[in-house]
Amino acid sequence: MPIETWFPLAIYYEDLPDAIEHRSQLIDAVLKLEQSGGDARNYPEMAWTGDLHGVEQIHLDPNFHWIVEQVETHVATYLQELGVDLSQVELYIQRAWPIVSRSAQEVGAHCHNTAHVSAVYYIGVPDEAAGDPGSLVFFNDARVNEVSPGLGSENTNIMDAENDLNPLYAAYVPVEGRLVIFPAKQRHAVTMNETEEVRVSVSFDIVLTAKSQAAGVYEFLTPPPTQWKKFKL
Numbered sequence: 480m481p482i483e484t485w486f487p488l489a490i491y492y493e494d495l496p497d498a499i500e501h502r503s504q505l506i507d508a509v510l511k512l513e514q515s516g517g518d519a520r521n522y523p524e525m526a527w528t529g530d531l532h533g534v535e536q537i538h539l540d541p542n543f544h545w546i547v548e549q550v551e552t553h554v555a556t557y558l559q560e561l562g563v564d565l566s567q568v569e570l571y572i573q574r575a576w577p578i579v580s581r582s583a584q585e586v587g588a589h590c591h592n593t594a595h596v597s598a599v600y601y602i603g604v605p606d607e608a609a610g611d612p613g614s615l616v617f618f619n620d621a622r623v624n625e626v627s628p629g630l631g632s633e634n635t636n637i638m639d640a641e642n643d644l645n646p647l648y649a650a651y652v653p654v655e656g657r658l659v660i661f662p663a664k665q666r667h668a669v670t671m672n673e674t675e676e677v678r679v680s681v682s683f684d685i686v687l688t689a690k691s692q693a694a695g696v697y698e699f700l701t702p703p704p705t706q707w708k709k710f711k712l
């Protein structure tokens with residue numbers, strides 16, 4: 480009795496070989512930005528995220544040159560694996576920001592609605608012996624096999640077996656030096672850092688546009704920003 484599965488979500492990851500050489504310099508750079516980011520704009524149980532605190536352009540900061548190059552390389556590979564013809568698109572880092580998660584902090588569920596591809600790089604992760612550093616959790620919102628909507632919810636609790644055909648989420652434990660890439664529209668969260676140590680990462684939002692000469696040919700692709708005109712308001 481074969482059962483075939485279709486429509487997989489593609490999550491890419493790579494352990495960057497020279498991560499350790501950049502670790503302390505990147506941690507220093509992130510912690511300095513956290514200090515300079517102004518007043519906290521979120522609840523104490525939420526990790527400090529640069530995008531909420533005016534620190535969202537690390538892609539233009541020379542301190543992050545190495546990881547920006549890595550992101551560009553691996554996002555290109557990811558998109559090629561997804562079947563994208565890179566010769567017909569331009570890719571932009573739209574924003575990039577650090578995240579500092581201290582003890583008992585987490586990041587609530589969200590999507591990166593203004594981007595197409597997102598990436599996260601783990602600069603510093605608490606040692607395994609320190610406890611659970613919190614995982615990146617991707618939610619299975621599509622639930623293509625949930626034959627009756629709500630069947631898998633905790634309020635209904637009718638499902639009596641968890642298996643590969645009905646997962647509610649996929650969790651990625653952070654690994655120091657690992658780059659993870661995923662579709663920006665994929666809803667996700669980061670569970671609580673249950674250690675006493677700090678977890679430091681950086682996130683990137685990437686946008687695809689048409690190439691200049693191809694703009695207007697592809698109806699559903701955004702023209703490149705060089706062809707936009709800002710309102711005189």
Ligand SMILES: [Fe+2]
Nearest residue numbers: 589591667682
């Ligand atoms: Fe996110």
